Amino acid sequence: MSYNFAARFLLAALTVVLISGCGEMKGPILASNGDDDSGPSDSLVAGGSSFAYPVMNHWTSYYNKETGVQVNYQSLGSSGGIKQFTVKTLDFGATDAPMTEEQLAEAKDDVLHIPVVMGAVAVTYNLPGVKSRLTLSGEVVANIYLGKIKKWNDPAIAALNPSVPLPAADIVTVRRADGSGTTFIFADFLAKSSPEWEKIVGVGNSLDWPADSIGGKGNEGVAARVQQTKNSIGYVELVYALQSKLSTAAIINQAGSAVIPSIATVTAAAAELTTIPEDLRLSITNAPGEKAYPMAGITWIVARTKMDNTSKALAVQAFLTYILSDKSQATADKLNYSKLPPKLLELARSKINKISGIN
């Protein structure tokens, strides 16, 4: 009897331990162990930037058709991509913000930042009765979100839009509720345009919003809120704004010209950079150049210079060569992403052969 009870108890306890024993919060173990044979591995696991997910998905499916190599790209978000890349569950990651020094230290090995595509943030608004496109500057947008400009007919907005009949209505500000690279680029540009923004708010994926503002979840949440709320202003990814045909504001750039957000003006933002850092961790908000749209950003692929196995390293090299080819870059344009300008593309390509296997 006591033996029976002990056996029963053990069985029960074992079940419990088996299931609860999976402690440690780790990402899913995704990376398949590629064979260290000669030749590139035929599967790669990657993930990160959800902004780049549609274009990465497009590239990986065509790459699979053309070469038979499977690249599994997961939309984890940039921070998620960096975390999983750091613990080596991903062969490479993709991020909209370059890795910070803290993150690089955590990854231990040499990490390459390879720009692959560009994106931008568009300011969208809902002003019934206003047909013509608004023009705004970084300082004005910063003051709107700081709560210093409260009405649409504020002299600062009127000065930029002399011919537009602006209503005397309260401005309702809408922003992202979820942490996002879109917020990062938006805040980065505002910090460069307004010292007060830099001091009070700063730059990050999520912010401490200084004035009352409604948080929408995702681009679609912000867009829905702006469309539902009269006299509102918000910001969304350019790809999203173009696809949903939202009204977007022209933004005054460093050279002083009002630039409409478009695929071409975003590419232009990285075309006339005078100094590009060696590690390619560059910011292209408020970039120089007549045609440069000032709220633009880069998506990087992050990869290790020394990967654990050679076949994976060769496969990553081959895939990067594919997506940085002129043909792949041209398809990015068709999906409303902006391709890299020639000079930056050259620099990106020059990084590919720095990836190698350990053995």
Place this chain on the structure above:
Amino acid sequence: MTPASSEIINVESRTPRVRRFKAVASTILRRNDRIAFSISLGSGLLTIALLAGILYQLIFLSLPAIQRYGLGFLISSEWDPVHKKFGALPFIYGTLVSSAIALLIATPFGIGTALYLTELAPRKLRGIIAFVVDMLAAIPSVVYGLWGIFVLAPFIQESIAPILQKYLGFLPLFQGRCDGVSMLTAGLILAIMVVPFITAIAREVLLTAPGELKAASLALGATEWETIWKVILPYSRVGIGAGVVLALGRALGETMAVTMVIGNMPEISASILRPGHSMAAVIANEFREADSAIYLSVLVEIGLVLFAVALVINLAARLLLWRMRGVAKN
């Protein structure tokens, strides 16, 4: 005794084969019993272990945040991820207030619907209405959220808020500009989501109210309303209370529908027409792009607080129910 059954008994007692079969069968049954017992015990322990495991993980992962911010975390209302200053108060406040609004609205509606279904509705209609109410519980929360964004929020902004402000605008509860998404919108969405829980349980409980009590009350000359109010409801209040607690549990943890309509603004405002935030919503929104270890730890700690708040409220409600049951017995 019928001839057939006596025959069976005879056969049983006569043939040793049947007796052997019975013995084997009972051994198998006993073994099956033991296996069933082990599985039940295992499942029971597993549930407890899961709870303990989740609690352990939550505490373990939130330790860095607990060490860094201490108890001040619970009473600070600052939320600044850039400068790594975090406080959970606006989220705790939002979760509690939106759930309270939901229960204030859903409880009378839920009980009313249940009373209608058990006492008043024509018999033919009862099944159909009960089915429709149950269907409300089957709608995914994201669908409620979409409906909230496109229908409820504009309706509140254009119709409800102006009326509230016109007649009750002197109360701080209804002051300030309403942009559609607000604490009230979240509370209303939650109310619709939890009504079926209250109705379903209240209906079951009301059905168990003895017909004799009702008949006696009516025979004494009480009206139907007096019978419901003074006899049936007091008899059923413990069970109905349990339904409300279940609804509260659902309201506290609801994430998707709430984040779509609450406005996601980490501020504490006296007005329920202003946007707010909730614990579940901030975790879901900011977890993905939490870019530093301490930020992640803070979000896990909010999960721990949500867990604790849900636990405390559940325990308190249960205590209340026990006391009510005690009173009901006396």
